Amino acid sequence: MWDSESESAGGRDYSNGVLTSSKHAVKTDGFEQRGQSWYVATDVPTDFLVQIGDSSFHLHKYPLLSRSGKMNRVIYESRDADLNKVLLDDLPGGPEAFELAAKFCYGIAVDLTATNISGLRCAAEYLEMTEDLEEGNLIFKTEAFLSYVVLSSWRDSILVLKSCEKLSPWSENLQIVRRCSESIAWKACANPKGIRWAYTGKPPKVSSPKWNEMKDSSPSRTHQHSVPPDWWFEDVSILRIDHFVRVITAIKVKGMRFELIGAAIIHYAMKWLPGLIKDRAGMVAEGSNSSNSNGSSSSSSWKGGLHMIVVATKDDIPTVQAKDQRLIIESLISIIPPQKDSVSCSFLLRLLRMANMLKVAPALVTELEKRVGMQFEQATLPDLLIPSYNKTETLYDVDLVQTLLEHFLVQEQTECSSPRRESFSDKHMYEGTQRGNIGIPNAKMKVARLVDSYLTEVSRDRNLSLTKFQVLAEALPESARTCDDGLYRAIDSYLKAHPTLSEHERKRLCRVMDCQKLSIDACMHAAQNERLPLRVVVQVLFSEQVKISNAMANNSLKEAGESQYQPMISNRKTLLEGTPQSFQEGWAAAKKDINTLKFELETVKAKYLELQNDMDNLQRQFDKMAKPKQSSGWTSGWKKLSKLTKMTTLETNETSPRIPNAEQTRKAPRRWRNSIS
Known part of the structure; x- marks a missing residue:
């Protein structure tokens, strides 16, 4: 008997799923099992043995020959007239299906269910139980049950398809899998x-x-939840x-x-x-x-x-x-x-x-x-930490993440080139800025933050080469990062895990970072970071000074616009009071370092001037020592003349700036003649 979900099949040669065939049947009360052997409960001795695996069926030839074409061929085409045994190890459905087929041949009632119909249908096809031998044979009846009962039921379709797993390729060739799949798809x-x-x-x-049970229920029974x-x-x-x-x-x-x-x-x-x-x-x-x-x-x-x-x-x-x-x-x-x-x-x-x-x-x-x-922008850091299964030196598969990032960039480039996705181009820092949604990061910015977090995590691996780190960090365009704090954390983590890097390698590592994109807190941390190269620290200090000066200037201008009579000192004081304590301490430390550098620079300049004066004095002493003891009158007169000319010019410029140049020109030859005489 099939379950209550299946349709009634009355009028189809089987009633309530009980399949019978009494025509030309041997009178029997049924089958009985003794161990692995099946026997027919009848007074007529059996004359045929069917072996299927470990199970054996002691049957009669006539019921099998009347309904199975395969048994006809096996028995009558055999040259052995006394053939009384046959092996059917390749029968689909195994001993269970053959037991049902044998009962059908003997006219015993067979319960058709969703769990045994597929095996019985394949066994009937294997045994060639067609209409040529008898009208209403097993193939016809099992096919009718599949078409009219199983395929109209959701549950039976699932069960039959599940039972077909052990019936390949018979279930495929008989279209049982295809029909059940389409039935399930239609209902889903x-x-x-x-x-x-x-x-x-x-x-x-x-x-x-019941799939077909779509009757309108009474109002008291229609109170049901919506079907998801x-x-x-x-x-x-x-x-x-x-x-x-x-x-x-x-x-x-x-x-x-x-x-x-x-x-x-x-x-x-x-x-x-x-x-x-x-x-x-x-x-x-x-x-x-x-x-x-x-x-x-x-x-x-x-x-x-x-x-x-x-x-x-x-x-x-x-x-x-x-x-x-x-x-x-x-x-x-x-x-x-x-x-x-x-x-x-x-x-x-x-x-x-x-x-x-x-x-x-x-x-x-x-x-x-x-x-x-x-959809790489939807990924999370734990999902990206994929172990390296290819026996590489690194703990995580960094090459795989690099490949995924390349596919993402190719996809983004394709979308940017499309007229429908112009808003995702690199010139737009945020999505939907034209619509006013400023502050919503686009896909590249999300991926940039994800890559920075991934670099921070994998940088602790001492086997991670500098080249792999640098290539992955520089894979994204500059517009993808509005702030390089995450990249700075990754660089600092890499420097901690690789203390033996040379100065050149450290400079090369820090090139992937833009000091102008660091926040104030990151700048303060970098200014005191001994692992960074000295040149990078100077760049960070300069960038911090520029940012703080701009911030103070903007705030001063804003306050001056609001209150023109407020002194600059109070504006500066208000600005400092409104900043966090960490910002003030960092600015004080940075300002102290800058003043120290200025003092050292002034000291160097003073020393340079002293050295220049000493050099001039030494040059004059050298000129005096190199002067000849006896010089001609013309030579000494000429040197006196040039000296007096310089002195006269200086005195004239200082004491008599209003005397015309012509008078000075007339006086000069007079002095010239006096000196000559």
Whole structure:
């Protein structure tokens, strides 16, 4: 007897799921089992033995020959007239299916259910129980039960598809998998408003709801909760991965929303890939966020459906071998919808982590990396900390993050070149600035903060080379960072973990940072950081002085505009009082350092002047010593003349600035003649 969900099948040669065939049947009371052997309860001795694995069936030839074409060929085409034994180890469905087929041949009532119909249908095809031998043979009756009963029921379709896992390739060739998949897809894509059954809170004894039971209930019984769009997740997740792929593919063809398909994929991965996440609660919350776009309850609240018919419940983690997990990951990658937000970036990164660990096909890994690059701004730091499974020196896979960042930049460049995404170009520092949403960081800024945090974390690894650090830090354009504090923290962390760096290497490391983009607190920390090169410290001090001077000047101008009679000293005092204590202390220390540098500079200038005077004195003494003892009158007169000319010019400029130049010119030759005479 089939369960209460199945349709009534009266008038189809079987009543209430009991399949009988009394024509030409041997009178028997049924089968009885003794150990691994089955015997027919009849007075007629058996003359034929069918061996299937460890089970043996002691039967009669005539009932089998009358309904099985294969038995006809095996017996009559054999040259052995006394053939009384046959091996059927390759019979689909095994001993269970053959037992039902043998009972049908003997006219014994057979209970058709969703759990045995697929095996019996394949066994009937294997035994060639066609209409050519007898009207209403087993193939016809099992096919009718599949078409009219199973495919009209949600629960039976799931069960039959689940039972087909052990019937390949027979179930594929007989289109059982395809028909069940399309039936499930059609029901999953139906309007949830038309579903009128209670799907949660039912005890195990209550059967699953009837798909075709759409009768309008009385007002007292119509008080039910709204059906969430993810009601079908748990039932579909019990399927094997290849059948799950068939169902999801059929659902895509029906036009279901891509975010709902992505949520179903996450739910399936949560169940069959226990190593995907550390705690199951996180993925449940993630799946519910992805699927409950209409504010409905999450899939974790689903209690009905197939929980009463499967062995593994939601709280039981199935055991999956590494080979099977690799197949699951490869299959899930191939069916993820191509839309950007169909699944979360966190799920993609966790899937990528397992793909690298299980050595999934490189082409699928590359495809997954591109998918991560499409929504890289949604990633979090814990998801990026992927261990290096390729036996590299570093603890974390830095090359993988570099690859993901490259895919992100390529995607951003493509979007920037598109006329519809001009707002994401590098010249726009923030999204939506034209609409007034100033302060909302764009994708590149989010990624820049994420990369800075990642660099800070991986910089503690002493095996991380300076080149990898520098390449990853410089991968983003300058416009992606409005503040380099995160980059400074990463550089400082790298310097702590690598104390043996040379001066040249430290300068090279600090080139990735722009001192003008550091905040006041970062500048104060950098000014006292002994690990930084001296030149970088000077640049930081200069940048800090410029920022503080600009801030004080702007504030002074603002206060002067508000109150023109307020003195500058009070404005400066108000500015200092309004700044944090750490800012004031840092400014005092910076100002002290600047005054010290100025004093040292003045000292150097004074010493330079003293040295210049000493040099002039030595030059004059040298000239006197080099003067000849006896010089001619003309030479001495000429030197006196030049000396007197200089003195006269100076005296004239100082004492008589108003005397015309012509008079001075007349007096000069008179002195010249006097000196000559």
